[in-house]
Amino acid sequence: MEMPVPLDIVIKAVGANALLVDAAKDSFSEDTQERIWALAVQLRDMPGINETVPGMNNLLALYDPLALDHIALERALHLLWADPAIVPKAGKVVDIPVIYGGPRGEDLGLWARHCGLSREEAVQRHAHATYRVAALGAMPGFPYLSGLPPELAMDRRDVPRLAVAKGAVIIGGAQAGVMPTAAPSGWHVVGHADIALFDIERVPPALLAPGDRVRFSIAGLEDD
Amino acid sequence: MIEILSNGAANTVQDLGRFGHLDIGVSRCGAMDAAALTTGNALLGNAPSAAGLEIAIFPFRLRFLSDIDVAVTGADCAAALDGWRLPPFWAISARSGQELKLSPPIAGARAYVAFAGGIDVAEILGSRSTDLKSGFGGHKGRGLERGDRLGLAKIDGRCRKLPPGGLGALPLDFPPAGETTIDVRVTPGAEFDSFAQASIDHFFAAPWIVSVASNRMGYRLSGPLLTLKRQRELLSHGILSGTIQVPASGQPIIQLADANTCGGYPKIAHVIEPDLARLAQAPAGARIRFHAATIATALEAAAKSKAHLDDIRVTAALICG
Numbered sequence: 001m002e003m004p005v006p007l008d009i010v011i012k013a014v015g016a017n018a019l020l021v022d023a024a025k026d027s028f029s030e031d032t033q034e035r036i037w038a039l040a041v042q043l044r045d046m047p048g049i050n051e052t053v054p055g056m057n058n059l060l061a062l063y064d065p066l067a068l069d070h071i072a073l074e075r076a077l078h079l080l081w082a083d084p085a086i087v088p089k090a091g092k093v094v095d096i097p098v099i100y101g102g103p104r105g106e107d108l109g110l111w112a113r114h115c116g117l118s119r120e121e122a123v124q125r126h127a128h129a130t131y132r133v134a135a136l137g138a139m140p141g142f143p144y145l146s147g148l149p150p151e152l153a154m155d156r157r158d159v160p161r162l163a164v165a166k167g168a169v170i171i172g173g174a175q176a177g178v179m180p181t182a183a184p185s186g187w188h189v190v191g192h193a194d195i196a197l198f199d200i201e202r203v204p205p206a207l208l209a210p211g212d213r214v215r216f217s218i219a220g221l222e223d224d
Numbered sequence: 225m226i227e228i229l230s231n232g233a234a235n236t237v238q239d240l241g242r243f244g245h246l247d248i249g250v251s252r253c254g255a256m257d258a259a260a261l262t263t264g265n266a267l268l269g270n271a272p273s274a275a276g277l278e279i280a281i282f283p284f285r286l287r288f289l290s291d292i293d294v295a296v297t298g299a300d301c302a303a304a305l306d307g308w309r310l311p312p313f314w315a316i317s318a319r320s321g322q323e324l325k326l327s328p329p330i331a332g333a334r335a336y337v338a339f340a341g342g343i344d345v346a347e348i349l350g351s352r353s354t355d356l357k358s359g360f361g362g363h364k365g366r367g368l369e370r371g372d373r374l375g376l377a378k379i380d381g382r383c384r385k386l387p388p389g390g391l392g393a394l395p396l397d398f399p400p401a402g403e404t405t406i407d408v409r410v411t412p413g414a415e416f417d418s419f420a421q422a423s424i425d426h427f428f429a430a431p432w433i434v435s436v437a438s439n440r441m442g443y444r445l446s447g448p449l450l451t452l453k454r455q456r457e458l459l460s461h462g463i464l465s466g467t468i469q470v471p472a473s474g475q476p477i478i479q480l481a482d483a484n485t486c487g488g489y490p491k492i493a494h495v496i497e498p499d500l501a502r503l504a505q506a507p508a509g510a511r512i513r514f515h516a517a518t519i520a521t522a523l524e525a526a527a528k529s530k531a532h533l534d535d536i537r538v539t540a541a542l543i544c545g
Contacts, residue, residue, distance in 0.1 A: 012414035015466055015494040016522035020414055024459045040247075053246045053462030055486055060246075060462030065523055137460065137486030140249045140358050144460060144486075175460075180249075181358060198249075200348060200360045206248040 009081050011074050016065055017050075021077055024057035028146055028174065032057045033134050037210055038086045039077075046076070054135045054210060056144055056175075089211030091133070096178065096193045096214060098127065098169050102222025104192035109224045111171065111188050114154050123221055125149050126190065131176055131214040141180035141198025141206040145214055148176045160186035167193045169216065178214075191216075225289040226339070228372040229323070232281030234439070237343050237362035237374070239275040242351035246485045252465055253353040253361065256440060256481050256504035257334055259529060260298035260313075263393050264338030266537035267295045267315035269384050269544060274342025274377070275352035277368070279335045282328040286337070288318045292376060293340035293386055296324070299332030299399050299505060312398070315540075316390035332399025332505035340384075341377035356440065357482050384544045391543060393536045396498075396529060399505035405431055406506050408499045409517035409525070413468065413491030415456065423450040427492060431511040432476070438508055440482040445512065449474035452490060460486045466495035478503065496522035498529040 010022045021039065023032050036059050040052040043061055048068030053060040063073055100123045101108040112122035129152075131145040153174040164170065164185040170177050172187035179185065180197035193216075197207045208214070228235075238261065241254025255261035255278055265274045277286075282301060288294075295315035296303040303310040306322045315338075318324065326335050345352050345363055354362025363372055400406050416424070426448040435444040450470050463469070467479040469489035478495060479487070480503070495503060496517055506512060517525075 010414075013411060013494075013519060014414070014464055014491075015411055015496065016519045016526065017497065018462075018464060020461060022414070022461070028459060051244055051246055053485065055461035056459035058459065058461045060464070062246075062464075065526075070519060135460070135486070136247060137249045137462065138484045142249050183357070198358075200358075204248070205250075205349070 009078070011077055013070060014060060016070075018060055018062045019070065019073060019077065020058060020060050021081070022058045023081070028056055028134070030132065030146060033146070034086055034088070035081070035084045037089060038084045039080055041087070042080050042085060048073075053137065055137065056134055091209070091211035091213055093213045093215065094208060096195055096216050097219035098191040098193050098216045099220035099222060100191040100218065101224060104165065104168070105190050105222065106224070107188040108190045111154055111190050115152055117151075120221065122152065123218060125152055127216045127218045131216075133208045133210050133212040133214065135210055136206055136208065139181060139183050141208070143177055143197065143208045143214070145176040148174055150174065154188055156186040157188065160184050164189060165192070167195060169193055225376065226292070226374050227287045227289055228368045228374070229285035229287055229370055230281070230283065231368075231370050232279065232284060233367035234280040235284060235368040236278050236354035236356065237275050237345055238278045238353045239273055239351055241481065242349050242353055242355070242361070245349050246462060249485050250349060251355060251357065251482050251485055253351065253355050253481055255336065257298050257336065257501040259395065259498070259501045259533065260334070260504075261336045261338065262533050263313060263395060263536055264295035264297040264315070264336050265342070266533060267391055267393055267540050268293050268338055268340045269541060270338065270340065270342050274338065275345065276336050276338035276343060279326055279337060280333065282326055284326040284335075286324050288320055288322050288324070289373070290320050292318055294318050294324065295338045296326070296335060297338070297393075297395070298334050298336040299329035300401075301326040301329045301335045303335070310390070311392050313395055314390050314392045315386055317386050329399070329507070331401035333507040334504050339376050341379045344375040344377040355482070386544055391540060393540070396532045397502060400502070400510075405511040405513050406502050407515055408502060408512055409496045409515050409521065410468065410493035411496060411517055411519055411522055413493045415452070415490035416492055418452050418454075418456060418490060419470070419492055420451050420453050426450065428514055428516060431513055434506050434508050434510045434512060436508045440480055442480050442483055443478045443503065443506070445476045445478065447475070450476060450492065456490060458488045458490065460488045463487045463491075464494070466497065466500055467491055468493045468495065496525055498525045
């Protein structure tokens, strides 16, 4: 027998101007994320909503407390969640060639060993999966990618690096990503891509959007 | 036009922030002490959205290359126009060639310099604020350097005139001086109940010290260790200025204007919006104490702050015609 999808969400106040809708269960769910995107679209048209920030199986809704009472908003969120208007996101497919390993992929060996795989096997599996942009955030244009094969997951570093390069192809826990700009990060660096994920001169400035699919290809595999 | 005479990587052009782009990872930015910048703009009859300078590195000097009304608010930094000392929270007419000097603060940490019309830099994603982390907005996406020249927006057909000697405003909160403990009100965060009772007691009882590793992205606090009843893994979610996270180190971090838009650490509390201005004026080494507040208190405080700023705007308009 199939288990029904649990509908329950937890809603918590984030100060006096925002509510966090948390639909996360033990692990990230693609189905839940589709509902998060749908909720974001529905909220966009609600009077008093200033901004929505979809996260990983959660959504932050910023509202004007003079226009919208938080108790009324909470009730509305429960109603919207129970009756979602899901419009499947077609999304675009973006191919990202990656040079794995070498000085710009310094954690490749460590990561492969952690996964119990050879470097070549780990790279093959990473490049053969299809990833989906679940959300953008943390820094401009940074994609939180779902779809990392579970055997490739690796907990973040205990001590984050102060600077990880733009274009670094990274893994943090069960999530994959690519750095849009140089920034501190605790994720593991397994390769490098020449890609501008964010450009303030471009409209829109972020290359990727939630729902897009990302495919990595092997442009090279360098020695450690 | 003004010319900057001092280097200061943390001195930036700021307005009230960049709204509507958190969902592509673009931080809010904007003045850390929004009330102080808004007071300066109100004294000058500027739109609340006008951009000014946030000064965090002292001494700071600038030269006026045209006649212009200027207001200095925020930290008490013994502002002087050609050596003539201005009272705190003061607006005055400056003449071309005059020099404004801000000394290291006697009270507070950040001063704001507003100009009639506002700083004329390009709007990027709807704001003139500098995003230091990402390197865009403000003046060339960076802190101010000696020799930078900044244009001011034209003031069309205005016959507004400051009284001789200038015009001041009384802020709701004067920046705290010296050894004062800064009181900050907080509402509970999503994981508040997941913290051990002893940690919650410490959170409210302890004086927290603002560490030197604090900036516009966030303040790291040092004090007693805070622990969760059991460690929890959270998926990344949106965070806002004022969010107090507790990473595994057990030492809280208050996320501020330039904070990343998403994070995953447990949230013990949220600083109420009007009290972010008090935090903006807390230098490294300052003591902070947290007080429990409700959403209703937060809304009341925000309404009080807004009414006060509206009052300054209306009064200044009456006086200056």
